[in-house]
Amino acid sequence: MAGLPASRSENALVKLGKQVRRSIPGYTLALPAVLAVVIFSYYPFLSGLLHSLTRWNGLRSTFIGLENFRELMQDQIFLTSFINTAKLLMAGILKTITMPILASELVFWLRSRRLAYVFRLVFVVPLVIPEITNVLLWQHIFSYRGALNNFLMLIGRPDWRADWLGHPDTAMLSIILMGFPYISVLGFLVYLSALQGIPEELFDAAQIDGVNWLQRVFRIDLPLIRPQIIMLSILACIGAVETYFTILILTDGGPGFSTMVPGLYLYKSAFSHMRFGFASAIAVIMLLVSGAFTLLGIRLMKER
Amino acid sequence: MRRSVIAAETLKIALLVFLGAAAWVPVFLALNMSFKTPAEIMRQYWALPAWPLRLENYRDAWVYTHQYLLNSIYVSGLSALLTVFIGSIAGYAFARLRFVGKGLFFGAVLVLLLIPTVVTLIPRFVLARDLGILYTHWGLILPYVAAAQPLTIFLLRGFFAQLPEELIEAARIDGASEFTIYYRIILPLSVPIVVTAGLLNVQTTWNQFIWPLIALRDDSMRPITVGLQVLSSELVGDYGPLMAAYVLSAVPMLILFMFTMRYFVRGLTSGALKQ
Numbered sequence: 001m002a003g004l005p006a007s008r009s010e011n012a013l014v015k016l017g018k019q020v021r022r023s024i025p026g027y028t029l030a031l032p033a034v035l036a037v038v039i040f041s042y043y044p045f046l047s048g049l050l051h052s053l054t055r056w057n058g059l060r061s062t063f064i065g066l067e068n069f070r071e072l073m074q075d076q077i078f079l080t081s082f083i084n085t086a087k088l089l090m091a092g093i094l095k096t097i098t099m100p101i102l103a104s105e106l107v108f109w110l111r112s113r114r115l116a117y118v119f120r121l122v123f124v125v126p127l128v129i130p131e132i133t134n135v136l137l138w139q140h141i142f143s144y145r146g147a148l149n150n151f152l153m154l155i156g157r158p159d160w161r162a163d164w165l166g167h168p169d170t171a172m173l174s175i176i177l178m179g180f181p182y183i184s185v186l187g188f189l190v191y192l193s194a195l196q197g198i199p200e201e202l203f204d205a206a207q208i209d210g211v212n213w214l215q216r217v218f219r220i221d222l223p224l225i226r227p228q229i230i231m232l233s234i235l236a237c238i239g240a241v242e243t244y245f246t247i248l249i250l251t252d253g254g255p256g257f258s259t260m261v262p263g264l265y266l267y268k269s270a271f272s273h274m275r276f277g278f279a280s281a282i283a284v285i286m287l288l289v290s291g292a293f294t295l296l297g298i299r300l301m302k303e304r
Numbered sequence: 305m306r307r308s309v310i311a312a313e314t315l316k317i318a319l320l321v322f323l324g325a326a327a328w329v330p331v332f333l334a335l336n337m338s339f340k341t342p343a344e345i346m347r348q349y350w351a352l353p354a355w356p357l358r359l360e361n362y363r364d365a366w367v368y369t370h371q372y373l374l375n376s377i378y379v380s381g382l383s384a385l386l387t388v389f390i391g392s393i394a395g396y397a398f399a400r401l402r403f404v405g406k407g408l409f410f411g412a413v414l415v416l417l418l419i420p421t422v423v424t425l426i427p428r429f430v431l432a433r434d435l436g437i438l439y440t441h442w443g444l445i446l447p448y449v450a451a452a453q454p455l456t457i458f459l460l461r462g463f464f465a466q467l468p469e470e471l472i473e474a475a476r477i478d479g480a481s482e483f484t485i486y487y488r489i490i491l492p493l494s495v496p497i498v499v500t501a502g503l504l505n506v507q508t509t510w511n512q513f514i515w516p517l518i519a520l521r522d523d524s525m526r527p528i529t530v531g532l533q534v535l536s537s538e539l540v541g542d543y544g545p546l547m548a549a550y551v552l553s554a555v556p557m558l559i560l561f562m563f564t565m566r567y568f569v570r571g572l573t574s575g576a577l578k579q
Contacts, residue, residue: 019404025482026403033394033453034409040450041416044427051427058430103323106316111309115317122324124569128557129331131511132529133550136536137330145541147333150349181326189573213312242420245513249533263422270426271518283423290420 052284056277068281078282081260084172085241088261091176092236097229100187105221108195109213120192127185135249138178139165142250168258171251175259178246187232194225227301234297241290262286338362338548345543358544365548368539371524372531376510377556379441379527383448384505387456388498390449395460396486400472410461416454425514432519439521447519448509456501463497464490496567503564504571510557528553 052068054061072078103123110116126134141147142164149161164174198220206216222229244263247253253260253268262282270279337345338361339353397403398410428447429438437443467490475485491498513529520526523534532553539546561568 023403026397026401026406029393029397029401029482029486030403030406030409032390033413033457036390036446036450037413037416037453040428040431040447041419041424042412044424044431045419047427047430048423058433099323103320106320106323110316110320111313115320119320119324122320123327124565125558125561126327126331127507127568127572128561129554130529130532130557132513132532133553134330136532136550137334139536140543140547141330141333145346147329147349154350180329181323183323183327186572189569193573238420242422244422248514266422266425267514270429276426276430279426283426287420287423291418294418 048280048283051277052280054277054280055275056280057274058276061277064277068278069285071278072281072285077257077260078262078265080257081262081265084259084261087172087176089237089240092240093233095179095182096184096187096232096236099182100184100232101191101222101225101229103181103183104188104191104195105217108192123183123188124185132245132249134179135246139250142174142178165251166255168255171255171259175247175250178250186235190228190232191225194228195221198224230297230300234293234300237293238290241286241293334547334550337543338365338551340544342542342544361544361548362552364545365552368535368545369528369531369549369552372526372528373552373556375441375525375531376527376529379444379448380506380509382441383445383452383509384502386445386449387452387505388502391453391456391501392460392491392494392498393483393486394453395457395464396482396490398457399461399464400490401482410457413454413457417458421451428515429518438519439525441525443519444509444512444516444527447515448505448512452505452508456505459501459504460494460497463494467493499564500567500571503560503567506560507557507568507571 051061053063053065055064055067056062107116107119107123110119139146143149144161144163144166148164152158152160162170164170202220202224203216206220211219242263244261244267247259247261247264248267251259253264263286266279266282266286269275269282336353339357339359340361341354341358344351344354344358394413398406432438432443432447437446471489471493472485475489480488510527511529512527513533516527516530517533520530523531526534532549535549536546539549
């Protein structure tokens, strides 16, 4: 009588043992990757969350509750950095939804296939230029002896010359305007492949109905690449919140704190002032903001 | 009708020529200055370089940058190989093998796509120090490999899952181990996607700046990104060699790109779409 449940649980044990034994190859092959992300992603992530509640210099930490967050809320530099992020974010969205779409539309509707191929190359090959090189080139363009001032001399306006990145009135604007004509390789390729994915019949039908090109762009092309527009806009938002190496190179947050952004403030708090706990609190806020954009993106993409 | 078509086509080409030229302006500027003497750059900024071209700029730039370039090639190359290796065996496990907790592990890896790296920057620095890999190339490579796993596994698992089951079943009946199946059957059938994942990875690590800036100390170990920034502050105003260095920084990727453009383009679009 007592034997039945016992043998059943024995059976279950044997079954589990079998399952685990069958699992061994799977575990072995997945182990290196799982181990890598646990050590270098999960552990630092949790450590960062916990240490945002501490005073930490990388060696010793003391629990101080929400003190770091309270300090941040009253920190003028931090608030400035968020306003700057908002500006970069709006500029980022604007850049994403204009120039790459224009370029991909033009290439897509070019009649000559050979020219379309050539222009595709023209917009894609800049991929090989390291992002840093690009930023450093723009640093030169805006520098006092750089291209922009030389251009102003050329058109007979030497009085308009300025130290574009070195002056608080122009530094932020220069950073925002950097990168003309704003045709990102990623944006161009994503839009172009989305346009190429639109069924041919739609365009044929539109042509039979006598639709002009303006109607076609706004009634067919743009609505059909809407998912890509949303996705790239969300990526632009996340990029605006997270990217700070550009500003680190161009102005280092200055002059004063006029071009400070949260990422750079985090970087400086940690590696110039050894305030690791305070910097971790900035990281947590950045995580919340970019997380909100990600969720918004997922929601919008699902809606269609 | 015919004429309006030609007019429209001409307008499109004109616009594209303008946009394309504008996009390449910084590159033209760099190339132009890289062949000029300081005096030429000072006095005739917009003029083309005088003959003979000042090739010394490139010799100097090569002296300054070759170590940085080699470091970048070493770090990005090794990272990509390791990433693709451990990412593809994991991708195979997640695509084709049964094991307890598979869904949980896969979800745990994928959700990392949503976590920005800036959030883990400081603890990662402390961790690298505690592991004793700070200020070494392993201090770059290991975190790069880990950070690339979610996207790599996602891309490869998706491809592996579509391969026909019969091939794998046949090999299993013949008594092949799972690693042998991966190595002899799965991998040869998946070369394009594996190359794509590898290239995507090379491109990402090649561009890394902040992490090598803080995780390395020795100038001789720096990758080209940090090296260029150092050079730009050391060679202030000496634009000739500096611009030549900027040009050189794009050459390795240009060479790689010439042979693999197809994979690059696919990697970029598929990588982004799935994030």
